[in-house]
Amino acid sequence: MPDRGALHGRVAVVAGATRGAGRGIAAALGEAGATVICTGRSTAAGNSTSDYDRPETIEETAGLVTRLGGTGIAVQTDHLRSDEVRRLAGRVRDDHGHIDVLVNNIWGAEVLKGGPADWNTPIWEHDLDAGLRILQLAVTTHLITSHHLLPLLIDKPGGLLVEVTDGTAAHNAGRYRISVFYDLAKAAVNRLAFSQGHELAPYDATAVAITPGWLRSETMLDNYGVSESNWHDALAGDRDDGRPTAPPGFASSESPRYIGRAVAALAGDPDRRRWNQESVTSAQLAREYGFTDIDGSRPDSWRDSD
Incomplete structure (x- = not known):
């Protein structure tokens, strides 16, 4: 089990916390005692929804964080809208003054990605609007979020930025991933950890790209x-x-909590700078830090698929 007090007093923002990996990460940070601002478009009020027709809300995620021992705070945010992310940053600054952990988990393009029957569609046959929206949801959102929130992370040493993607940089480098648009999106997010890590290093901050395995979302x-x-x-x-x-x-x-515990382990490691600019899997960090999934197992679907 995680150390219930390891992140007490730390403030995290999980961008894209409504469901899937984002909810798992927020929950695991809550397990470790952190205050977690959970953002996304889907709310209990129903006045805005994501690209998915799903019932999950950011309020549910925030409630889970609190039940697990942290403090969950839901803030509705569309991370494609710079003005909304700017307001989020202002609220976090006013209420907390600082961010210890920023998780860029925004995605929202699972439906646009399509199923296996749609994969391997060449770019000249692919729906262009859908492809460009994949890139907006997967990459532009991360850029907007980092632009507005990283100033709150670098004002003190030791901050952690996590970029959540699909496949490590090494895995993706030699493989075509579903379509030109999806392939580019996932490669770009890995590269974001590398490039932002370069810029964060002088501030004693760390950027890491983490991919879950086959996620039981x-x-x-x-x-x-x-x-x-x-x-x-x-x-x-x-x-x-x-x-x-x-x-x-x-x-x-793996359950979504597995990658969440990976993020929590990194956040609690005083020597996390050794991971700066790296691209890793949840299973790799499980072996390094000794945590397990919620059922006590230590799955590694990347290893098992090779």
């Missing part, structure tokens, strides 16, 4: 008609509920 669990408590049932070959059977690789999938 809310969407993924719904796709297979299972929950976190019975996800292994998706691997059964004799399903009679009309849901698809998950491929064997799903056996080494």
Whole structure:
């Protein structure tokens, strides 16, 4: 189990905390006692939603953070709108004065990415508007967020910036990933950790790109008609509920809390500067720091897929 007080007194902003990896990261930071500002577009008020038709809200995430021992604060923010992120930065400055951890987890393009039948569509046949929006959601959002919030992280030494992506820089370098747009988006986020790490180093701050493995997000669990408590049932070959059977690789999938514990472990490491500009997996950090997923396992779907 994580050290419940390891991050007490620390302030984190998880940009894109509504669901999936973002919710898992916010939850794990809460487990360690941090104050976590949870941002996203989907709110309980229903006045704004993400590109997904999903029920999760940032208020739910903030509540989870608090139940786990931290302090969760929900702030509705569209990270494509510079004015909204500027207001977020102003509120954080007024209420907390400083950020210890910034997590750029904004994505929102899972639907635009499409399913396997849509993959490998060449750029001249790909829907251009959809492709450009993938890049906006995956890259432009991160740039806007860093621009407005990093000044709150560098005013004291020791800050941590986490860029969440899909695939390490080494893994992606020699592989085509789904489409030109998706491939570029995920390579760019890895590079953002490298370039921002260069700029943060003089301020004794650290930037790291982290990729989860096969993530048991809310969407993924719904796709297979299972929950976190019975996800292994998706691997059964004799399903009679009309849901698809998950491929064997799903056996080494991970809960969103696993990458969350990776971020929490980094945030609690006084020597985290050794990771500056690196691109790593949640499993790699689990081996380094000794944490496990919520079921006590230590999955590594990247290793198992190679």
